[in-house]
Amino acid sequence: MTTPAPTAALDLAARFPGAVTPDERPSYSGWMVDKAKLLEFAAFVRDELGYDLLSSITGVDYLDDEKMEVVYHAYKTTGGPALVFKVQIPRVDPVEVPSLTPIWPGAELQEREAWDLLGIKFNGHPDLRRILMWEGFEGHPLRKDWQEPFYEEDNKPFKSRWPDGQFSTAEDKNPYNDNLQYPQKFDPEKWVPEADAALYGALAKYTEIDDESGLKTDRVVVNLGPQHPSTHGVFRAVVVMDGETILSLKPVMGYLHRNHEKIGERNTFLQNMPYTDRLDYFCSMTNNFGYALAVEKLMGVEVAERAEYIRVIMSELTRIQNHLILIGMLLNDLGTYFTPALYAFEERELILDIFEEASGSRMMCNYYRFGGVVRDIPEETLQKIKDLVFDRLPRKIDEMDRFLSENEVLVSRLKDVGVLSAEDAIRYSMSGPSLRASGVPYDVRRADPYGIYDRFDFDVAVRYNGDTFDRYMIRIDEMRQSLRILEQAVKQIPGGPFMTGKPMYQVRVPAGEAFGRIEAPKGELGFYVVSTGKPNPWRYHVRAPSFINMTVLEKMCEGSKIADFVAIFGSIDVVLGEMDR
Amino acid sequence: MYGKGILKGLSVTLKRFVDTYLDDLVWLVQGKKRYNSPEGIAHRSSKNARGIFTIQYPEEKLPMPEEFRYVPFLVYDEAEDGEKNVRCTSCGICAKVCPPQCIWIVRTNDPQTGRPVPEPAEFYIDADICMNCGFCAEYCPFDAIKMDHDYEIASYNRNVLNMEQLLKPASYYAEIRPLNYQREEEARLAKEAAKAAKAAAA
Numbered sequence: 001m002t003t004p005a006p007t008a009a010l011d012l013a014a015r016f017p018g019a020v021t022p023d024e025r026p027s028y029s030g031w032m033v034d035k036a037k038l039l040e041f042a043a044f045v046r047d048e049l050g051y052d053l054l055s056s057i058t059g060v061d062y063l064d065d066e067k068m069e070v071v072y073h074a075y076k077t078t079g080g081p082a083l084v085f086k087v088q089i090p091r092v093d094p095v096e097v098p099s100l101t102p103i104w105p106g107a108e109l110q111e112r113e114a115w116d117l118l119g120i121k122f123n124g125h126p127d128l129r130r131i132l133m134w135e136g137f138e139g140h141p142l143r144k145d146w147q148e149p150f151y152e153e154d155n156k157p158f159k160s161r162w163p164d165g166q167f168s169t170a171e172d173k174n175p176y177n178d179n180l181q182y183p184q185k186f187d188p189e190k191w192v193p194e195a196d197a198a199l200y201g202a203l204a205k206y207t208e209i210d211d212e213s214g215l216k217t218d219r220v221v222v223n224l225g226p227q228h229p230s231t232h233g234v235f236r237a238v239v240v241m242d243g244e245t246i247l248s249l250k251p252v253m254g255y256l257h258r259n260h261e262k263i264g265e266r267n268t269f270l271q272n273m274p275y276t277d278r279l280d281y282f283c284s285m286t287n288n289f290g291y292a293l294a295v296e297k298l299m300g301v302e303v304a305e306r307a308e309y310i311r312v313i314m315s316e317l318t319r320i321q322n323h324l325i326l327i328g329m330l331l332n333d334l335g336t337y338f339t340p341a342l343y344a345f346e347e348r349e350l351i352l353d354i355f356e357e358a359s360g361s362r363m364m365c366n367y368y369r370f371g372g373v374v375r376d377i378p379e380e381t382l383q384k385i386k387d388l389v390f391d392r393l394p395r396k397i398d399e400m401d402r403f404l405s406e407n408e409v410l411v412s413r414l415k416d417v418g419v420l421s422a423e424d425a426i427r428y429s430m431s432g433p434s435l436r437a438s439g440v441p442y443d444v445r446r447a448d449p450y451g452i453y454d455r456f457d458f459d460v461a462v463r464y465n466g467d468t469f470d471r472y473m474i475r476i477d478e479m480r481q482s483l484r485i486l487e488q489a490v491k492q493i494p495g496g497p498f499m500t501g502k503p504m505y506q507v508r509v510p511a512g513e514a515f516g517r518i519e520a521p522k523g524e525l526g527f528y529v530v531s532t533g534k535p536n537p538w539r540y541h542v543r544a545p546s547f548i549n550m551t552v553l554e555k556m557c558e559g560s561k562i563a564d565f566v567a568i569f570g571s572i573d574v575v576l577g578e579m580d581r
Numbered sequence: 582m583y584g585k586g587i588l589k590g591l592s593v594t595l596k597r598f599v600d601t602y603l604d605d606l607v608w609l610v611q612g613k614k615r616y617n618s619p620e621g622i623a624h625r626s627s628k629n630a631r632g633i634f635t636i637q638y639p640e641e642k643l644p645m646p647e648e649f650r651y652v653p654f655l656v657y658d659e660a661e662d663g664e665k666n667v668r669c670t671s672c673g674i675c676a677k678v679c680p681p682q683c684i685w686i687v688r689t690n691d692p693q694t695g696r697p698v699p700e701p702a703e704f705y706i707d708a709d710i711c712m713n714c715g716f717c718a719e720y721c722p723f724d725a726i727k728m729d730h731d732y733e734i735a736s737y738n739r740n741v742l743n744m745e746q747l748l749k750p751a752s753y754y755a756e757i758r759p760l761n762y763q764r765e766e767e768a769r770l771a772k773e774a775a776k777a778a779k780a781a782a783a
């Protein structure tokens with residue numbers, strides 16, 4: 001499914017004369033759109049060309065050119081490559097771009113992120129507030145001239161480590177012995193957080209009551225989290241309720257924020273690999289995969305044949321163990337404490353044993369390298385995989401299905417709860433199993449195949465009701481499809497080298513941009529990498545499915561009961577390490 | 582019938598409960614130890630495990646696969662007179678490749694000439710910052726730094742390891758990673774043989 005690029009090229013430049021030009025920088029692709037025409041262009045792309053899924057929005061700070069750039073990736077839900085378009089604006093505050101939320105409501109959280117981290121103002125955004133950084137924070141950390149409190153050098157490796165590496169800790173350099181940086185004239189004693197006022201202000205329209213009946217009623221605002229067992233970490237949802245019914249909610253996140261992307265831009269290309277493990281810490285193998293794909297695109301290396309198979313095997317095992325946890329934890333949220341969770345963990349342990357034997361670590365695998373994988377899988381490990389794939393896992397997935405899917409309590413808690421229509425799912429940039437549970441058969445493995453996924457015979461699991469029960473069932477379907485892929489992969493895996501070329505600790509990455517995306521267990525995971533030919537990436541952006549899938553949470557919860565919130569939230573499948581980055 | 586699904590589900594749980602004790606009985610009759618024995622642990626973490634699955638840490642411990650990696654250590658070869666020959670040449674590759682930059686090396690300089698000597702004067706690893714990624718061991722050209730298997734290093738203070746704490750003999754390395762050690766020794770001997778052959782030819 002390839003879009004004929006040349007004809008599309010003619011169309012777009014001719015359709016918007018003067019306002020749209022091809023991006024002609026070497027190793028860049030896509031379109032440069034004039035900011036005045038952006039909304040018109042986006043509407044055209046969505047309605048006339050059929051690019052209905054806005055996957056990623058991010059910004060790049062081209063400090064040397066005095067430019068800021070906003071990069072958009074749009075896809076067709078019927079499959080095919082991306083339409084990339086960009087807007088460039090002078091790097092003078094205020095950096096302003098029209099918001100795309102009227103065209104794609106799914107842009108909301110991503111635009112807030114770009115505002116927070118890069119200081120790009122999106123005009124017309126309904127609720128442009130900081131999202132990941134704390135309220136009193138000053139500056140925009142992903143700007144290239146921003147420096148963190150323990151700033152040492154722009155890029156690793158730091159010169160202080162060798163050859164005269166006299167040890168010192170970072171804390172020693174800071175008079176306060178911590179890494180907080182306050183704005184000038186900031187007094188923590190007197191500070192009143194304005195952001196909470198802004199947050200409740202954003203919800204104010206729901207708390208105003210038209211008092212027609214004459215009854216004295218009140219809307220209640222409830223903070224779910226950040227310390228709440230069912231939010232899977234430190235996630236907070238501010239919920240406005242009428243009685244027990246949710247009228248609206250705002251997700252509040254960033255409690256686990258560490259500015260992964262800034263760290264990534266300080267690191268060398270290779271050094272980023274173990275950091276990607278820590279995004280979605282359940283699925284480090286797939287995180288590695290996405291990042292390796294993006295950098296391999298830039299480097300233009302071919303992946304060794306055996307490594308391609310190993311990658312598929314590891315990714316599908318990751319998908320199975322992730323879905324197992326999701327099901328176990330969803331049941332935990334519903335109140336069936338720990339029996340299903342522990343059953344799920346048993347199978348997961350066996351899969352983690354395999355990861356440990358192959359990579360050396362159960363969760364932080366750091367297994368992929370550019371051009372292959374770090375080491376071969378031993379023969380006995382391959383045998384273990386075969387045992388699991390052909391014998392134990394099919395049995396256990398059936399058992400899980402038998403154990404849960406017909407349970408009346410589960411069914412009545414999940415059926416027709418948090419219904420998300422296919423149209424809304426697409427508009428809100430949903431991805432992954434939750435999108436497919438709403439009846440959109442969009443799977444990156446099929447729609448835009450990467451690696452060697454085009455060689456395998458499998459079905460894209462899809463369910464049509466879009467309720468929480470379907471989001472649960474689709475996980476079971478997907479595990480079965482993953483087993484199908486695994487069966488083929490372990491049968492077909494060839495011998496030979498597991499890595500192209502010699503392992504190098506300092507890889508050469510030519511200048512350019514690349515977007516590597518994969519179907520991670522939680523959704524579409526993308527890595528947008530810009531290289532200037534130096535050892536460190538100029539821009540490193542993660543399109544995190546856990547984060548972007550939160551955009552639709554408000555829509556899904558509207559009209560549900562407060563007790564259903566945990567079920568809906570649990571069924572989307574998020575990990576805070578990835579959401580907050 | 583309402584409740585059928587619940588009963589069906591509970592039967593799965595009941596089966597597990599029964600399986601646990603059934604297996605206990607089978608092992609008892611066979612005269613084998615199901616708990617606190619390597620054999621029992623291996624069984625409980627195999628694909629044939631049914632019923633109880635847990636390992637009673639710290640009384641029981643899962644065996645570690647060879648590739649398991651934890652905070653690195655430095656390898657030294659033991660000379661016959663008991664002297665420690667540190668393999669590290671302080672080339673600095675590990676410090677450069679380290680993602681969290683937790684390796685600090687002071688290179689030795691010859692006091693007379695001032696030129697660098699291939700031996701570290703000081704070597705620090707901040708184990709609190711180390712992310713156990715294994716890059717240092719992977720890219721070390723001298724097989725001088727390796728990942729350890731000892732994961733019980735919790736402490737009340739900051740874990741900054743100096744050279745003394747980091748150095749471990751090659752025999753220890755051979756013990757925890759026999760296959761890797763063997764492969765590296767073979768490669769080294771082959772290299773030396775090739776060098777000797779070249780010298781003999783010249």
